[in-house]
Amino acid sequence: MKVLWTEDPQDKVFYFHLKGVTVDSVYLNSNKTSAVVGGIVGTNISYYSIVAPINAKIGDTFYVKVNYSGTMTCETGGTAGWCGGVTSQNGTLYTLGVGFVADYVSTTQHWLPCYDHPSDKATFHAKFKVPRGKIAVSNGNLTNVEADNTTITTEWTHDIPCATYLLTFAVDLYFPLEFGSSQLPMTVYSKGADTASTRKSFSLLPRMVRTFENKFGEYPFEKVGYVNTPTGAMEHQTMISFPTSLSQSRDTVNSVAAHELAHQWFGDNVTPEDFRDAWLTESFATYSESVWAEELGGFTGYLNNLSGKMSSYFNANEGVFPLYDYPRAAPSSNYPVTIYSKGAVVLGMLRYEVGDSLFYKSLKQYLSAYKYGIANTATFENMFQQTTGKDLKWFFSQWVHAKGWVKLDIRTSQTTNIDGKKVTNLRFVQTQPKDQGPFTNIPIEVGVKQKDGKYLYTIFTLKKDDETFTLPVEFPTDYTAITINQGPTLRTLLQVVSLTEVIENPKEERPELRIIPNPAGSDFQLDYCSEQNGSAVIVITNVEGKQLYKEIITVHQGQQKITLHNTLSSGMYWLSIEQNGRESTKQFVIQQ
Structure with missing residues (x-):
């Protein structure tokens, strides 16, 4: 040293x-x-x-x-799925630079003497002597290879500062697959049996790199490197350990590869001062999955990806805590879902708050200012405020340093305004626990489905814990559905606990479809009015539009109750009944 x-x-x-x-x-x-x-x-x-x-x-x-x-060993308490340190599996000897349970987090100390803390970066030069027939791959450039009758020695040099937890090696009979150029090599190391599937899975890697360079600035290192290992994935600097099973999948979208690639900017190039700031790596890499989804599927793909991350966060059974300086004791861990999924959605909200141009300008400025160095949450927040010229203390306070998310009880009602026009009102009441909020400046995108199936959208900004808004007068009052947080503009970290229609005149005609109760638990009923005898199709979709349930039922003319047995996890869903081209749709919430 x-x-x-x-x-x-x-x-x-x-x-x-x-x-x-x-x-x-x-x-x-x-x-x-x-x-x-x-x-x-x-x-x-x-x-x-x-x-x-x-x-x-x-x-x-x-x-x-x-x-x-x-x-060499790995962390005590590690599993076959992940063990920080050194592991030998399926003939592969490899390292993972962090542990999920070790209280020291960084696990390079299991194989290399070093001051094993992210704040102390080092350059790296190593020689690995392994049995002939195998090869060792590592960080940086392969600068020399020597062989004799029984061994092969590879020499790797990385002259750019690297946090110790990002140092690595892997040993097996690897073949290099090239995807880059002489200006920027992109190499994926694979065992022979997996080369065809690996080449397919990584076929979009050059486009992935270009996408992130466009958003975050020039790729910061001398090469892009991946190596197939039995477990992972782990963003080791210039040599990402990547699960062989994912390479074998032939999934060209390869969102996990995108996540780990984004770490080369967030976490590797700019490294957190200590692991209290780990959200600066994982939230940004997870958000980058959504950036990659936007590249492939447009802004709709981006929003759908964020919706999935939001559902993942809401359904995580790990406790509720902030992004910064979160607890690590079970049911949490060194790397809880919170700093991945919640953080990604929060960054999406920050993008909406400041606008695309200032958002990506601020990210580039942050990455440039702390290039090859370390940063913490305070330096990131200060950089963002300086670059945007906006006071964002309120944003970081409630979304980074405070815990939880917005939970809403929503009630709709209709009244006549001073011009004699009938309008729809929405009352939003925050119902999350008192130690989680109240939140302020919450953008809520509301959609109204017209009879022709098309939607009208508007965005309200909720500043209080109990506030009522009126939909624009051009929005129909005879809508067929109302959506919350599912529009074409943004995703906000909020959960609809209940959506209730307040009927001012109970003598009016009953609605065609009701879900009872709403929110629902293990079982719920549909109160449905059919115009004639026949069959109808019930379809349930999630907030991403993915169909989760479909059933053809027999109905009779008039009012009837239909019981459904629920196997859905907690969250927001849409249920529709279609009969003879006539569709009724309702939003509902599951609380398990």
Whole structure:
């Protein structure tokens, strides 16, 4: 290790981490010295320390050599699906740079002596000697290969600063698949049996890189690299560990590859100061999946992707907590769904709040200002406010530093305005727990479905915990459905708990279709009025428009009740009944 003092070495001590192996000897500037075990010996909170030269000062450089032996391991409590550290599976020896359960999070210390903290970046040069017939791949450029009758030694050099948790290696009989150019190599390493499927799965990789360069700025490293490993995915800098099963899928959309690629900007190029700021990596990479969906499917694809992430967050059983400095104890983890899915939707809301131009300008400015360095939540927030010229303290306060999301009880009613025109009113009441809000400046896109099947949309900004709005007079009062947060403009982190129609004159004709109760639980009924005997088709779709249920039923003329047994998870859905070309649609909520 080449160590540069960047601060005054007041205690004259250099610290490093190494776990699960035996330290045999330590040298400082070629002189043998001792490494003292510190922290709480025998626990996860342990480290080694070396006393530096007495006259050490800022700007000094010295060299530490650590000889160690043993079998490399992974985090205690890891699983077959993920174990931070070093794992051997299916003939592949590989590393994953973080653990989901280890309280020290960064797990490079399971194979490499280093100060294993994201704030302390390092350049990297390594030689890997492996049995002939296999090859070791790692970070940076392959600068040399040597072989004899029994071994192959590969030399890898990465001269750009890298957080230790982003260092890696993988060993197997790999074949390089090339997708890039001499200006920017893009290489995916695959075992022979998987090369055809891997080539198919990564066929859009150059387009993916171009998409992110357009949004985030020039790709920051010397190569784009992926390697197929039994588990993953993990955004190791320039050599992403990627699950072989996903490469075998031949899925050309490859959203996981997009997620990990985006990390090369968010997390690798600009690294969080510590793991309290991990949302600065995972939220942005998850949001980038939606950017990739927008590239492939337009803005509708982007919104649908965000809707899916919102549902994932609402259904996560991990507790409710902020994006910044979240708890890690079960049912949470080092990497909970919150910092992925909630964070992605929050970034989508930030994009809407400041507009596309300022949003991406701010991201590029942030990535440029802290290039190859570290940042924290405060520096990101300050950069965004400086670049946009907007006061966004309220936004970051409620969406990044506070927990939870908006839950709404919505009631519709109709009145006559001063011009004698009948209008529809919507009352929004925030019902989330008191320690989660109230939220303010909430954009809510409301859609009204006309009899011809077309929608009209408007956006209200909810500033209070109880507020009533009136739909524009050009919106029909004899609409067939109302949608909340499903329009063509944005997705807001909100959940409709109930949507109730207030009937001012109960003697008026009963609605053609009602869902009872709404919200519903395990079972619910349809109160349906049919004009004639015959068959009808019931269809249930989610907020993304995906069909989840379809059934053909027999109905009779007049009012009737139809019982449905629910297997849906909590969330918002649409139910429609179609009979002889006549369709009735209602929105409903499931609460399990």
